[in-house]
Amino acid sequence: MASISSLISPPGLPNPAKLSLTLQSKLFLQILQPTTNPFANLPQNLLLNSRPKKVRLFAVAEEQTSVVSSPSSEAARRLYIGNIPRTVNNDELTKIVEEHGAVEKAEVMYDKYSGRSRRFAFVTMKTVEDANAAIEKLNGTEIGQREIKVNITEKPLPQVDLSLLQDEDSQFVDSPHKVYVGNLAKTITTDTLKKFFSEKGKVLSAKVSRVPGTSKSGGFGFVTFSSEEEVEAAISAFNNSLLEGQQVRVNKA
Numbered sequence: 001m002a003s004i005s006s007l008i009s010p011p012g013l014p015n016p017a018k019l020s021l022t023l024q025s026k027l028f029l030q031i032l033q034p035t036t037n038p039f040a041n042l043p044q045n046l047l048l049n050s051r052p053k054k055v056r057l058f059a060v061a062e063e064q065t066s067v068v069s070s071p072s073s074e075a076a077r078r079l080y081i082g083n084i085p086r087t088v089n090n091d092e093l094t095k096i097v098e099e100h101g102a103v104e105k106a107e108v109m110y111d112k113y114s115g116r117s118r119r120f121a122f123v124t125m126k127t128v129e130d131a132n133a134a135i136e137k138l139n140g141t142e143i144g145q146r147e148i149k150v151n152i153t154e155k156p157l158p159q160v161d162l163s164l165l166q167d168e169d170s171q172f173v174d175s176p177h178k179v180y181v182g183n184l185a186k187t188i189t190t191d192t193l194k195k196f197f198s199e200k201g202k203v204l205s206a207k208v209s210r211v212p213g214t215s216k217s218g219g220f221g222f223v224t225f226s227s228e229e230e231v232e233a234a235i236s237a238f239n240n241s242l243l244e245g246q247q248v249r250v251n252k253a
Contacts, residue, residue: 080121085119103125179231
């Protein structure tokens, strides 16, 4: 006797229930896997904004790199001005330099203990051209009867271990009994300065100041003593004396 299913669905023909399920499955798969691009008609600005954020971060990184390597970066516009009078402040220095170019910022360096000017400053110009013009016009000229030095600040030298210089500074023993030593030769080290002053008395500590971030001597230094009498004796003995071929200036710091 024939089954009910064989009567409903003769042999050789697909089962209606199975056929319905098959058609539904194919339709469902077509919905999940569209044959056309669903974003084809979207505005281009929406498509651009939907890109991964890492692409935008990469673009920012490229911009930053180009700014650092640009000749108009701050390092190429920053001047070192040395041997200025102690009385010159930021505003006065700005007025002097801006006669030869636009000044962005001027900063006189002060001793953190005494509060007195360290007789050098940094001036950032608006452009590289302004910086070069200021060097040409001001280097070797006088401010308050003092011949000033003007040049571009140097970048850190990779072959020099700057940590050694920082250790040297950290070992400096400060004291209210201190002398300033100016017009030092570029070859003078802290040890040389200490030995020179030790010839006439007992030195507490000494250091040669350097252009920040470099191994370059700033052309001056400090020597500390234990008493005011030792300070007076050092000034009397060493002011205008020769140290490695240069006449040094020694006065109270």
